Amino acid sequence: MTAGRNFWIPEALLIAFLPFLISCMGNASGGLGKVEDTIPGWQTVSEKYHVTCLAYHRFGDDRYPSTNTPVEAFEEHLKYLSEEGFKSYTVSGLLTDTAALVKDHKKVLITVDDGYASFMKNGMPLLEKYKMKATLFVTTESVGWSDFLTWEELKELKDKGVEIGSHSHKHSYFVNLPKDKRAKAFEEDLLKAESLFEEHLAFIPKTYVYPYGEFTPDMIEILKKHDYIICFAQNSGVMSDGSNPYSVSRFPVAGAHVDMDQFKSKVNMLPLRTEPGDQIPVLVKANQPLKFSVTLLDEDISGPFNCFIAGQSANESVSKQGQKLSFDLTVPANRRRTLVTVTTRTARGKWHWFSRLLINLQVEE
Structure with a gap:
C-alpha cells in the first residue's frame, strides 16, 4: 500500500x-549498521513519554542569520512556553528525575550549542526573566575566543544553574576521517575536552552534542565507553521513550525557524516512534x-x-x-x-x- x-x-x-524542512540538515552515521543495545538507565523506564527539545545557537547576532535567534523572537518563545504550562529542565536534571520524565505534563529542554558570548549577554537574562532552565553545549577549543564565552563566564553560568555539556574540543568533521582512524581521533578529541572541563569547571559533563550533527556507530561506541548518558543530533524530531539515547532529535529554532507559527507547531509535535x-x-x-x-x-x-x-x-x-x-x-x-x-x-x-x-x-x- x-x-x-x-x-x-x-x-x-x-x-x-516548508522553510524549516528545506534548511533543516542534521547528522550522519556510518551506513545502516546496527548499534549495540546497551542503553543508559533513564531509557529503561517502562512508561511512555515525550519531551520537546529545542536547539539554539546565537541570540541577537544578525551577522550570522542562519544560526541566530533574534532577542525578540527568543522572548516570544519563552513567553509562549511559560503561558502554555511547559516546565523546563536541564538535560541531566530531567534524566535523573524519572518521575518527572514520565509525568503527564509538558516538558521542554532548551539546548544551546557552541558557547557563543551572545548567550550570556542576550539569552541568559530572558531565561532568568521567565524562570527557564537551559543546557549549554560547549566547544572547548573556542572558549575565550572572540565572540565566545570565557571559562570564567562559563563558571558563572554554571553557578546560576545552567548545565554545561560537551560539544567536542575542535568541532571537527570526524565523519570525514578514514574508518580505521575515526574512532581514535574522536576519542582523543573527547578526552581533550574532558580534561579542559575538569581543569576549568571541576567536573566532566556526560551529555554531548555531535559537531554538525554528524556521527557514526563507532563514535557512539566511544561515547558509551566513556559513560555518556545522552547525545543529541541536529535533525528534527521529538525525544521520547522510543529515542536512541545516542541519537536524540531536536528542533532547530534559529535562522528561518524562529517564526511563532512554526514554533508552536514544533513544541506541540508528538514523536513518530521507531526502532x-x-x-x-x-x-x-x-x-x-x-x-x-x-x-x-x-x-x-x-x-x-x-x-x-x-x-x-x-x-x-x-x-x-x-x-x-x-x-x-x-x-x-x-x-x-x-x-x-x-x-x-x-x-x-x-x-x-x-x-x-x-x-x-x-x-x-
Whole structure:
C-alpha cells in the first residue's frame, strides 16, 4: 500500500513548515549498521513519554542569520512556553528525575550549542526573566575566543544553574576521517575536552552534542565507553521513550525557524516512534538509489504519511506495510546533509514527526 499520495495537508501548515524542512540538515552515521543495545538507565523506564527539545545557537547576532535567534523572537518563545504550562529542565536534571520524565505534563529542554558570548549577554537574562532552565553545549577549543564565552563566564553560568555539556574540543568533521582512524581521533578529541572541563569547571559533563550533527556507530561506541548518558543530533524530531539515547532529535529554532507559527507547531509535535537503530544517519553518495525501512513502534499510527526529502514533498517515496515504513528514493546531488522527514496526523488530530539524515561525504562545507 503506497502511503500519503492523496493525503491533504492544510496549506497554512505546509507553508509554515516548508522553510524549516528545506534548511533543516542534521547528522550522519556510518551506513545502516546496527548499534549495540546497551542503553543508559533513564531509557529503561517502562512508561511512555515525550519531551520537546529545542536547539539554539546565537541570540541577537544578525551577522550570522542562519544560526541566530533574534532577542525578540527568543522572548516570544519563552513567553509562549511559560503561558502554555511547559516546565523546563536541564538535560541531566530531567534524566535523573524519572518521575518527572514520565509525568503527564509538558516538558521542554532548551539546548544551546557552541558557547557563543551572545548567550550570556542576550539569552541568559530572558531565561532568568521567565524562570527557564537551559543546557549549554560547549566547544572547548573556542572558549575565550572572540565572540565566545570565557571559562570564567562559563563558571558563572554554571553557578546560576545552567548545565554545561560537551560539544567536542575542535568541532571537527570526524565523519570525514578514514574508518580505521575515526574512532581514535574522536576519542582523543573527547578526552581533550574532558580534561579542559575538569581543569576549568571541576567536573566532566556526560551529555554531548555531535559537531554538525554528524556521527557514526563507532563514535557512539566511544561515547558509551566513556559513560555518556545522552547525545543529541541536529535533525528534527521529538525525544521520547522510543529515542536512541545516542541519537536524540531536536528542533532547530534559529535562522528561518524562529517564526511563532512554526514554533508552536514544533513544541506541540508528538514523536513518530521507531526502532533505535532506525535513527542512525546513513552515509550516501549523490544520485545514489537508496532503499531502507524503519519500524514503527506505535501500532495505532496507520497513516497516511507525508514524506519530504530535503524539504521537497516526495510522498511517492514512502510506503507502509504492517509496521514497516519503506523508503525508495534517489539521493539529491550537491548536498552534504539531506533530511528525510515523515509526518502523519492521527484521527485525534495530533501531528507526529520522524526524520533521518543522509550524509554525503563527497560534499565539503
